[in-house]
Amino acid sequence: GNGPAMMLNLKEDEIYPLDADLVIGADGAFSMVRNSMMKTDQFNYSQSYETHGYKELTIPPDEVNGSFLIEKNALHIWPRKNFMLIALPNLDGSFTVTLFAPYKGEGGLDSITGEAELITYFKTYFPDVLPIMPTLAYDFFNNPTGSLVTVKCFPWVVGNNMLIGDAAHAIVPFYGQGMNCGFEDCSVLDELIEAHNHDWSAILPAYQQSRKPNADGIADLALLNFVEMRDLVADPEFLFKRKIAAKVSEVYPDRFIPVYSMVSFSHHPYAEALKEYTRQDEVLTDVLKMPGIEEKWATEYLPQIAERLFNL
Structure with missing residues (x-):
């Protein structure tokens, strides 16, 4: 809503109302700001x-x-x-x-x-x-x-309250991207403040529309990476796919980025990386069916494998 925010002064142990033009809830996975927003109509929330x-x-x-x-x-x-x-x-x-x-x-x-x-x-x-x-x-x-909890909600903006970081999108730690995703919220917000010349009626809708799909993307990627880490890294087929992707990336660095590098070492949006995860896995699963792939993948087959994997 648009009422005053209630502030708790821990030193004095007292609660007092505070009027603010904008309240930014950067108060973590168990956010009290989000808690108050949840009482409003049409607010969607899940924690898993x-x-x-x-x-x-x-x-x-x-x-x-x-x-x-x-x-x-x-x-x-x-x-x-x-x-x-x-x-x-x-x-x-x-x-x-x-x-x-x-x-x-x-x-x-x-x-x-x-x-x-x-x-x-x-x-x-x-x-x-x-x-x-x-x-x-x-x-x-x-x-x-x-x-280990995943929190998703929407909208991130209700009245003059907005959510940022874990308050908007807590994720599991298996991509090491939780804090980065929060920092990215800040950098996108900063760009939007400039682009919309400090007009918050334009900034806030643009912020949540831009960030929500990417927050969902990294939440899903982090869960997928948990399965990879605990199970698939011991699977020879998975390791072979990884080896092929790494080789294509090494030979054609300007044409192909594996998903892990895309998430960890680039500014590609998380939502795009999630789509790439599915696409690359489908291509590599298909590649493994090529006759004599074990012997020919790094030589005869490499150019045509690369052609199918290119994403840049």
């Missing part, structure tokens, strides 16, 4: 939790010289079909390790009730990493179990 949760764990640096204990220039994934462990390097020589697993069932977090069960779990599923995780038990039982 995954059946998986996650635990943050650690691989410390080498005790002797502070170096990395595993390859530092990589995203490490231990895929186990329905669950996975990942490790990302930090500047201090350590790795942030995250276990993504279902709450219940095979590999479920509910099976880990004490230290003995935790060690058994890691010996069973991730034996190679156990020796380099001395603080495993402490980390597991002291760090909270995080949940």
